[in-house]
Amino acid sequence: MCFACPQACITCSNETYCLSCQLGTYLYDGTCIQQCLPGTYLDPNSWQCELCHSSCQTCQGPSPRDCTSCSDRISPPVYGQCYIVTCNAGQYFEVVDGSCYDCDPSCQTCFGPQRLDCSSCFRGYFLDQEGACIENCPLGYFGNTDFLLCEKCSDGCEICETSSDNCIKCRDDEYSLFLHEGKCLASCPEGYFQNNEGSCEACDSSCQTCDESKTKCLSCPEGLYLENNNCVTNCSLQYYPDEDGFCKKCAAHCNICYDSVDCIECSFLYLLHNGICMATCPKGYFEDFDHSKCIPCHVTCATCSGLSYNDCETCLPVSPKLYKGQCLEDCPTETFYKASEMECQECDRTCKSCIGPDSTDCIQCQDGLILDPKAMKCEVHGDIMCPSKTFLRKEQLTCESCHHTCETCSGSSPRNCLTCQLPYYLYISE
Template sequence: MCAKCNGPDPDDCEKCASSSFFLYNGECFGRCPQGSFDMSGDKYCQECDSTCKSCHSFKTCDECKDGLVKNSQGHCVSYKECDIHEYKDEHKGCLPCHRKCSRCAGASEHQCLSCKDSYYLLKCDSTCKSCHSFKTCDECKDGLVKNSQGHCVSYKECDIHEYKDEHKGCLPCHRKCSRCAGASEHQCLSCKDSYYLLNSTCVSKCPDGHYQEDEEKRCVPCHSTCKTCSGRRSSQCLSCKEEWYSLGHSCVQHCISGYYADNTTASCERCHRVCKECQGPDSNDCLACFDKFFLMKTKNQCYSSCPEYYFEDHAQKACERCHPTCRMCRGSGALSCTSCVSSYQLQGGICISECFAGEYKGTQGPDGECEKCHESCIECKGRGPLNCTVCPASFLLYVNDGRCVQCCHSKPEDSRECCDCSEIPEECKLITELLVDNDGHKKTALFVATSILVVLSIGAIIFFWRRARAKASTVIKGGYEKLPDQTKSFQSFKSNRESTSSFQRDHVIEYHDREEEEDDDDDDEDIVYMGQDGTVYRKFKYGLLEDDDDEDLEYDDESYSFR
């Protein structure tokens, strides 16, 4: 953008390449940034007076900074009715500033905001109420007294680097403080070298929102728009607060004409050279065009002359759509045609078809027959789906192809494209990302469903595997189990058995217990033995219960006899 420069950086310009740009602080802008103005129509921007937020000359403000108001002369003052060289007294109204002050906040010569010619504004030390040099106070701030060196201290008898303790006398300040009002590092009045005074604390580095004033060794607040800065002016920002954008070395909430807001860099970036306003860096990101150019809204591009099927709207500086029957026109509507599409005849600014609605003339001439339009068209100018002039409900005509495309709000499912019918109601702004998004959602849903099924399957496999292992590890031990006391029942049984002739003393007595159904075993019978002393034993199968293999199970066939 530079025609002449003194370095490689964007802010090293000395002259801009185009006569439509303005030079400000070494950079070329579409217009002078806020807080500056074009000095004499030579495309060089000069900073406004320090009281102005914006201006059109150095002394004439368009908008004042916070806390100031504009008077009848266009100057920003502390009270609207007062002249620029006056201040507002609560009881006496507007009173003149001190003779040395050009503008002021009060009657004293120490309340000057700017000075008259041959005078310079003197900055006092932070402890001084007034001074005649930076370090030598004429009057101290409340709570301080002036010592013999002219410095303001907390107690007159103490050294400049000491403070007065009621019980212990003069004590040294904190190691960070040069002068102080107490022992704490938060009671500093001024700081030692390599430290800066922030309120009443000495810090090695000023925090965000402040810059280092090396002469006074203090942290000074940045302009309200800056996050970090190199000075107090709005044009000295190094970075901006959230929701603000950097423009050169200034911060703005809304980018000026010729720039767009880049949210990734939080800065105002230059539009393409053909765009007056834009939403991005390319030539098809235009929102408004320069003089003698017209915006094609469906393409966001600027044209020097509008193409077929469009007319130049000089009021809106845009290419507007002709009626569908018009090839060329001078305005909107069916009565403004200057030439017609095929199959129509121009009569008094109106394009008339010789056929009924839904038909077109197949061959030109008086003997030409009318043929039916394609099913996608209500009216047409020729054969096939690419010659439509009027479309059905929920469809709009895409002029570039002459076809009807469904509106996005009707939620087409099978279409790879649709028209944004809400932005430009009478014209199709083609959207081609619809199917891609739908396919993306379908693929995502399919992936999620498949993942859930896989997880459930794995969970089921693990469950059955662990259950099988639990069965395999179960062991039935072999041996005998002593049953509860059977004495009474045995005595009754013995007397009954001995009374019969079939009883044999050495015969083995066996009892078969009732059958028990178990989940993991077949319906096997437990074998019960009775000893000679009347004790009853249950005999178990032993071995691993695995695969229901009875061949791995054994019985102890030993039996007992009564004696």
């Protein structure tokens, strides 16, 4: 007849005695339990709860040196060992035979099973991790003068003093470690850089981060801008402060700009037009070199030399005729339109009106002159005098213009003036 095994058993020899247990429970004295009882420990190989040594209340293994608490529940274990009897100073208790043995002379106290298994040292010596009393702790440890122990330095530290967090030299491992405020770090914190001595040195106060030297900034505090590894309040000429905290180059030929596309002031011999620096202004603008800008022409001008309505050089189709810098729909009286020059020119002074292409091609004469319809010239008739600023060319019976400096004259040369126009004065040579 088959009987069910006890609860939590996988296999059993009868209905009360387990031989193996389900996952999460442990075998002890034929029973599957969820946790080993005091006085036992879990054997990871068999997954069974085994008895501690008789000197132990609790333990982590079968040896008399595996105790975690002692049977008397008063004295804590010393190096995993519970003392059943008290030995004299300078002796240790051997739990195997229950006897006391002398420590090595280098030990103040020891715990066995060897004489050199020191547990404390005389002043001037430190107890290392192997249980030996030594004058100088090995690399990676420092001598605690209060407890006369060699204590481990913080991770990555090769030499430390007075405490584990007071490192003075980091280990030279496969990867670099840097010393910062007594600790060894894989990289320096913000505001510090890695110097040649292998430690983290503070950046200059103007830098937020730096590299290679304290003044070679990589980034800047708020309100400052990075330019050529320096943190500045204002960017240099031809640079502008960007939102990302960097001084960036203005566009070509620009001295001062808002950003990479909007220039405010151009460099020498360049002219500003719609935020761009140009060598020449586009049509419809004149080149103001005093202010290094392209200034719009007057609305009547196609091209110009200034702001005014009479600074036009060429005209738009709506008022195509240029006269004394103005663009007009028609030429004024006593002028004619010369197409080859694209401007209105003065008629000869004998003409009241003319048609060109020469200034003497009159169609109406000044008062007192008669038009020769074949020659298209105005002639003197009878005793009529030539008009002001003209003279009589007798062989042709025509009036011709004086030089522009003369008020009255006897010929066309400036040396033929009889009286002068203001502001000129007549000079009579001897």
